[in-house]
Amino acid sequence: MLNFISSQFIFFFTLALVLFLPGFCLVLATGLHRHFSSLEKFVLSFSLSIIIVDFILLLIGKAGLNINRLTIFSFLAIFIGLCFASFYYGKRKAIDISKSETPNNFSQKSSLLVIILIFLTIFIKTIYLKDVIFPTATDMGHHMYWTNTIVTTGQLPKYEKVDITSADTISSPAPIADFIIGEHLIFATIAIISGVQFISAFPILVLFLVNIMSVLAIFILSKELFKDLKNSHLMSILALFLAGPLYALASPQAKFVSGGVIGNTIGNLLIPIALLLYLKAFIEKKSAYFALAVFISLGMAYTHHLSTFVFIFIAFFSLLIFSAFHHKDILRISKEWMRIILSPSVLAVFALAIVFIFFIYTPTYLNSSAIDTAVGAPSKASRAGLTLTQLKSTAGEARFALAAIAIIILLFAKKMNKYCRAFLLGWVVSLSMMSLRPDWLFLDIPSDRIASYIVFPCAIAAAYAFVIIFEKIKTSNPEKNYLKQPFILYSFFILVIFFAVGGFYDNSTTLNTSSSTKRALQTYAASDYLSKKITTTDIVLKDHNYLAGDSWVKLFFMRGYNFPFSRGYFKRYQDSTKNREQCTNVMISLPSSDEAQKCFAGTKVDFVMLNPNNDAAQFNRISSFWQVYTGEDIAIFYKAK
Amino acid sequence: MNNKTIIFCTIFFLIISFGFLSLTEKKASDINNQNIWMLYFDNPQSNLLDFKIENHSTDTSFHWQVATDKTITKEGDVLIPLGETKKIPILIPDSDKLNKKIIISVTNEKKTKEIYKNF
Numbered sequence: 154m155l156n157f158i159s160s161q162f163i164f165f166f167t168l169a170l171v172l173f174l175p176g177f178c179l180v181l182a183t184g185l186h187r188h189f190s191s192l193e194k195f196v197l198s199f200s201l202s203i204i205i206v207d208f209i210l211l212l213i214g215k216a217g218l219n220i221n222r223l224t225i226f227s228f229l230a231i232f233i234g235l236c237f238a239s240f241y242y243g244k245r246k247a248i249d250i251s252k253s254e255t256p257n258n259f260s261q262k263s264s265l266l267v268i269i270l271i272f273l274t275i276f277i278k279t280i281y282l283k284d285v286i287f288p289t290a291t292d293m294g295h296h297m298y299w300t301n302t303i304v305t306t307g308q309l310p311k312y313e314k315v316d317i318t319s320a321d322t323i324s325s326p327a328p329i330a331d332f333i334i335g336e337h338l339i340f341a342t343i344a345i346i347s348g349v350q351f352i353s354a355f356p357i358l359v360l361f362l363v364n365i366m367s368v369l370a371i372f373i374l375s376k377e378l379f380k381d382l383k384n385s386h387l388m389s390i391l392a393l394f395l396a397g398p399l400y401a402l403a404s405p406q407a408k409f410v411s412g413g414v415i416g417n418t419i420g421n422l423l424i425p426i427a428l429l430l431y432l433k434a435f436i437e438k439k440s441a442y443f444a445l446a447v448f449i450s451l452g453m454a455y456t457h458h459l460s461t462f463v464f465i466f467i468a469f470f471s472l473l474i475f476s477a478f479h480h481k482d483i484l485r486i487s488k489e490w491m492r493i494i495l496s497p498s499v500l501a502v503f504a505l506a507i508v509f510i511f512f513i514y515t516p517t518y519l520n521s522s523a524i525d526t527a528v529g530a531p532s533k534a535s536r537a538g539l540t541l542t543q544l545k546s547t548a549g550e551a552r553f554a555l556a557a558i559a560i561i562i563l564l565f566a567k568k569m570n571k572y573c574r575a576f577l578l579g580w581v582v583s584l585s586m587m588s589l590r591p592d593w594l595f596l597d598i599p600s601d602r603i604a605s606y607i608v609f610p611c612a613i614a615a616a617y618a619f620v621i622i623f624e625k626i627k628t629s630n631p632e633k634n635y636l637k638q639p640f641i642l643y644s645f646f647i648l649v650i651f652f653a654v655g656g657f658y659d660n661s662t663t664l665n666t667s668s669s670t671k672r673a674l675q676t677y678a679a680s681d682y683l684s685k686k687i688t689t690t691d692i693v694l695k696d697h698n699y700l701a702g703d704s705w706v707k708l709f710f711m712r713g714y715n716f717p718f719s720r721g722y723f724k725r726y727q728d729s730t731k732n733r734e735q736c737t738n739v740m741i742s743l744p745s746s747d748e749a750q751k752c753f754a755g756t757k758v759d760f761v762m763l764n765p766n767n768d769a770a771q772f773n774r775i776s777s778f779w780q781v782y783t784g785e786d787i788a789i790f791y792k793a794k
Numbered sequence: 795m796n797n798k799t800i801i802f803c804t805i806f807f808l809i810i811s812f813g814f815l816s817l818t819e820k821k822a823s824d825i826n827n828q829n830i831w832m833l834y835f836d837n838p839q840s841n842l843l844d845f846k847i848e849n850h851s852t853d854t855s856f857h858w859q860v861a862t863d864k865t866i867t868k869e870g871d872v873l874i875p876l877g878e879t880k881k882i883p884i885l886i887p888d889s890d891k892l893n894k895k896i897i898i899s900v901t902n903e904k905k906t907k908e909i910y911k912n913f
Contacts, residue, residue, distance in 0.1 A: 191797035264796040354819035781838035
């Protein structure tokens with residue numbers, strides 16, 4: 154128990170050191186700490202820390218140094234020292250020292266409500282995660298492999314893999330564009346400093362923390378969006394309710410956390426933070442905000458290509474909508490924007506971006522073939538756009554309905570700040586179009602992945618619409634209404650209950666009834682056994698269809714991303730849009746066939762890991778295979794020479 | 795002041811949640827809680843037949859048999875406490891293995907598992 158407590162303490166200390174301190178120091182260094190509320194500083198520090206740590210590790214890697222505790226601590230100390238130096242220099246120069254924490258604090262009752270909502274959010278997600286906390290998720294396994302390469306080699310990873318060719322041999326390593334370095338550096342840093350094991354709760358807990366911060370980011374963003382409106386506090390609290398405890402488990406929330414969808418989860422944090430900073434920059438005309446916003450955008454580009462892509466579309470649509478509403482003043486406003494953008498702090502961040510992209514580390518997806526796969530007419534049905542029903546289901550019925558009403562209200566909302574209106578409309582409209590009609594925008598990306606980004610803007614828009622309608626009902630002249638006011642009010646509250654029930658019901662249907670922990674533990678035990686018994690010339694093939702936690706098997710061998718080779722989902726071998734090798738399929742499904750024999754000879758596969766309840770029979774009939782390991786849900790066969 | 799209260803409460807809830815989830819994961823990852831056992835060759839690639847029984851179940855008594863082409867040539871009983879692994883050495887001359895299938899079966903109260911090598 155003492156070991157457990159000390160390991161927890163070290164883990165929390167590491168989280169504070171890596172995920173809060175660097176960002177907080179940067180906020181101090183910019184001098185903007187007086188202009189943010191404590192909550193904004195809290196969320197901003199977290200978001201900035203992720204990016205700062207990423208860039209620090211990229212610098213260490215590029216400098217040819219080993220990425221270990223010493224180098225990480227040293228570079229962090231230098232960074233924090235520079236921030237404090239800048240902070241003290243700024244303090245001595247400062248004229249405007251009278252500005253204290255931004256007003257607009259919540260009342261006691263509102264704060265209590267916020268605390269209750271945060272408690273409910275964390276509680277519901279904890280209940281869900283307790284059944285899936287043991288790591289088995291496929292995506293998480295892939296990501297942790299790359300993270301482990303950083304930890305074990307002390308170098309930045311080379312994203313490449315070998316494959317089986319059409320000639321039934323193993324290819325040379327080829328680059329993979331699917332993984333982006335920012336998804337792995339932060340986990341590597343935490344693992345190196347705390348010494349925590351990968352096959353533990355650690356990856357999910359870190360992602361859980363990111364998810365909670367993204368809910369808080371929605372809360373502080375909605376405070377900023379609605380700050381000029383009456384009942385702005387109610388709107389932001391409602392946004393927290395709609396983004397937090399309601400639909401808390403469906404994608405992209407707790408399900409993405411347990412599934413290890415790292416890039417998307419971090420993207421869902423960075424997008425609202427970037428929007429918050431751009432908003433503040435334009436409204437308050439401060440270039441320091443813009444510089445921070447560009448920094449966050451740069452960090453997003455190093456973390457998740459899809460989130461960056463989505464953000465570009467949000468920015469484009471926001472600009473379009475703003476220009477449409479203010480076409481008469483657009484030239485004058487553009488000059489204001491130029492004054493903000495062409496400032497030393499912003500240009501310094503642009504310079505940093507150029508240096509990093511061209512000289513330090515270029516994100517793997519910035520090559521023409523990766524761009525070609527994302528742009529163009531949709532190539533498959535899954536990329537041709539969702540139906541309205543599917544989008545409604547993704548966003549949550551209640552949120553979707555209210556968000557649709559919000560769009561109409563926003564078109565005529567003259568009291569709202571012009572930038573706030575444009576950003577919110579741009580956010581909702583861009584994601585709706587990308588999800589429903591990707592062909593209009595020449596997008597070739599899985600539509601359900603795009604649609605998952607609509608959840609948060611819908612929550613904010615729905616909160617806005619709800620409060621506006623509620624205000625209207627409360628203040629309307631009873632003599633002009635056909636129905637009595639109490640009746641309208643009670644009907645409205647019944648509607649609220651319907652919305653809340655919808656959200657909580659969605660949570661209940663997402664809760665797991667079964668766990669794959671037992672099967673995954675057997676997979677890991679078998680992997681541990683095999684990793685100690687094979688030599689460098691042995692090649693292993695495993696099954697993905699019937700083994701639990703199989704993507705984590707590669708962490709036991711650390712012999713390449715595609716070691717062991719894997720028989721993937723059966724439908725992939727029948728995909729007419731992609732010409733796939735069939736070896737990994739036939740070597741397990743039909744091991745005695747001529748095709749399989751050619752594959753065994755060409756690939757030199759001599760160990761096969763599979764579930765004996767599904768696949769042992771075909772091997773038992775072949776005399777050249779020995780069954781060398783057996784558990785309840787896993788067996789290993791060896792092809793004797 | 796209210797913002798700071800929100801922050802402190804959030805941190806408190808997260809610490810409790812993380813502690814609970816870590817403890818849950820620690821329990822779940824203990825293979826001795828899963829009531830399973832495994833059977834494997836000590837050296838899967840060689841001609842040697844020494845095997846191991848790795849016990850993570852509450853049943854501690856195991857009966858093993860070695861069969862050469864379905865004829866039982868050796869058998870025995872072994873007691874393996876929860877969490878332990880026992881190696882059973884099997885010596886069969888190479889001449890007795892030639893062109894034969896050697897099957898090792900192990901049975902506990904509920905299940906039988908087999909591994910084999912074809913010579």
